[in-house]
Amino acid sequence: MRRNRFVCLSLAALAVSLAAGCGGSSAVTGPDAGVPVTGNAVVQGTVMGAGSGLQVVVVGTPLAAAVDDEGQFALSGVPAGTATLKFEGSGVDARVAVPGLQDGQVTSITVQLSGGSAQLAGAPSCAPTAETFFSGTLEQAAGTRLVVSGRAVDASEVKKVWRGERRISLSDLQVGEKVKVWGTLRGDGVVLAEEIAALTSGPGTTGETWVTFTGKVESVSASSLDVQGNPNGGPNPTLVVKGITVRTDSETKVKRSDGSPMSASEIQVGQTATVEGWKKSDGSVRATQIVVEGTGTGGGSSWATFKGRVESVVALDVAGGVHSSCILKMKVAGRYVQTDGSTVFKWSDGSALDPYAIVAGDQAYVEGWSKPEGYVLATRVVVDKR
Numbered sequence: 582m583r584r585n586r587f588v589c590l591s592l593a594a595l596a597v598s599l600a601a602g603c604g605g606s607s608a609v610t611g612p613d614a615g616v617p618v619t620g621n622a623v624v625q626g627t628v629m630g631a632g633s634g635l636q637v638v639v640v641g642t643p644l645a646a647a648v649d650d651e652g653q654f655a656l657s658g659v660p661a662g663t664a665t666l667k668f669e670g671s672g673v674d675a676r677v678a679v680p681g682l683q684d685g686q687v688t689s690i691t692v693q694l695s696g697g698s699a700q701l702a703g704a705p706s707c708a709p710t711a712e713t714f715f716s717g718t719l720e721q722a723a724g725t726r727l728v729v730s731g732r733a734v735d736a737s738e739v740k741k742v743w744r745g746e747r748r749i750s751l752s753d754l755q756v757g758e759k760v761k762v763w764g765t766l767r768g769d770g771v772v773l774a775e776e777i778a779a780l781t782s783g784p785g786t787t788g789e790t791w792v793t794f795t796g797k798v799e800s801v802s803a804s805s806l807d808v809q810g811n812p813n814g815g816p817n818p819t820l821v822v823k824g825i826t827v828r829t830d831s832e833t834k835v836k837r838s839d840g841s842p843m844s845a846s847e848i849q850v851g852q853t854a855t856v857e858g859w860k861k862s863d864g865s866v867r868a869t870q871i872v873v874e875g876t877g878t879g880g881g882s883s884w885a886t887f888k889g890r891v892e893s894v895v896a897l898d899v900a901g902g903v904h905s906s907c908i909l910k911m912k913v914a915g916r917y918v919q920t921d922g923s924t925v926f927k928w929s930d931g932s933a934l935d936p937y938a939i940v941a942g943d944q945a946y947v948e949g950w951s952k953p954e955g956y957v958l959a960t961r962v963v964v965d966k967r
Contacts, residue, residue, distance in 0.1 A: 620660030621684035623770050625713055628652040628668070629702065629838065630694040635670035647730060650793065651857075653715040655732060657770025668692070668699055675699035685768040687711040712925075713766040716780065719756055727754075727774075734762055736774045744779040745789040745859055754779055778869075792866060793857040796823025798850050798873075816846050816908070816921070820854075826865040827856050834870040844921045844958065848873060885951040889914020891943040891964075896936075909936055913945050917956040924949075925961045932966075939964055 628635065628648050635648040639659055648654045648668075663680045677699040682688055689711050691702040717730025727734040742749050754760060758781045764774040780791040802819040820827040829835075829845045837843055838855075848854065852875065858868040892912040911918040920926075926934040929946075939945070939962075949959035 620658055620682075621768075622659040622661050622664075622682040623655065623657045623687045623766065623768055624659050624664065624666070624679060624682065624690065625655040625687060625711060625766055626653070626666075626690045626692055628654065628692045628694060635668060635673060638667045638669065640665040640667050640676065647717075649716050649730070651714075651716065653713075655713065655715070655766060655770070655772075666692075666699075668694060673697070677701055679705060681705060681707065683707060685709065687766050687768055709768050710765045712764075713772060714761065714763045715772075716759060716761040719754055719758055719760050722754060722756055725751065729760060729762055733771045734764075734774050735771050736777065739764075739774045739777060741776045742779075743777070744781075749779070751777070789859045789861055791857075792860045793855065794823060794825070795853065795855040796825075798822055798848060798852045798854050799824070801848055801850055816844065818845055818848065820848060820871075822854050822856055825856075827858070827868050827871070828865055829868050829871070833858075833868045836870075836872055838872055838874045843873065845871070884948075885916075885957050886946075886948040887914055887916065888944065888946040889916075891939060891941050891945050893941055894939050909939065911939070911945075913947055916947075918947055918949075918959050918962075919956050920959045920962065924959050927961075927963045928966045929963055930966045934962075934964055936962070943967075 626637070628637075629652065636645055637648060637654050637656070638645045639656060642660070644656050644658060646654045646656050648670075659682055661682050661684050663678055664682055665676055665678050668675045668677075673694060675694060675698050677692055679688065679690055679701070686707045687710060688705045688707050690705045693700050693702045715729070715732070717732070719727060719729055720731070721728035725735065725737040725739075727736055736751055739751060742751050742754065744753070754777070758779055761778045761780055762772060762774050763776040764772050766772050799821040817829045817831060817833070819829070833845060835843050835845045835848070848871070852873050854874070855872040856866060856868050857870045858866045860866050890913070892915070894909060894911045896909055909918075909920045911920075920936065924936070926936045926939075928934045944965040946961075946963040947957060947959050948961045949957045951957050
């Protein structure tokens, strides 16, 4: 299984957030107010500090969803306005108010659980669609229409289906097995899948098993192939985490625990990382995702959005001259911009953009993390349709 490096996600009309749609309050709890039973808003969230068996309920409605093994959940049909979410599980009974929900919009939140309390970690973000991933049991499969742990999945545009290292057909997935889905969560609550992985072994997987574990980063391999000039490791370093050898490649998704992106070359010894991926017969793990504890504002980084003319663009060859990790260096509106394997590229009409089609003279919208080194690590690049 590999994370698609050119993630085809619907653009939220070039909006970083809809200020009118997501209130900035992070109140810990809300009252058991008379919330209507029906609505058309969608809430997706990441729960930090979640244990197994956790459920989230919209207070005053019958709406409920399970929190998966990675702390992900989604609720559709939520009433607009302010909703109070109740988290229930072993030793957990906490509530948090989520303001500013809008019909037809996806509100994304991060919730921090601590003891008996819950709190929003940062302000909610709103958009007509949002990038999403989750795991669960494949409950129904009718052609390209799937149901995974109660969530509707449209697989009509799926790019990759994996079982271990092996590509399989969508029809090879078996009802009852555990799968992981990456894609776009729409405002109607349906997930438009881009990639699906079966998390169970099968013929041709040579004994591979899916694993998730957390531990200290004990070592990071050095590499001469380091386009960012970071001495801690090249763009695809090999790590040792909790005594386990972890191999990364251009498809490995890396981010911080607050959801902000980072590159694998920024991982340092001593950090705490959660690794997920395929454990191979030699005991090593090929990571599909690594989450490093920390925030994106650390080390002087700040969030940046801007638009302007592409003044220059250079495609960096890695892996023997193949553009395998989608690394570009650009100058846009006078600012230096770099992309990595997690950067999303789109045309302004929402269609997929081959990043190597970008040329000087294009008008581009950029959002990402402004680094103290003087460049912006882009999470999204949108180019005006020619």
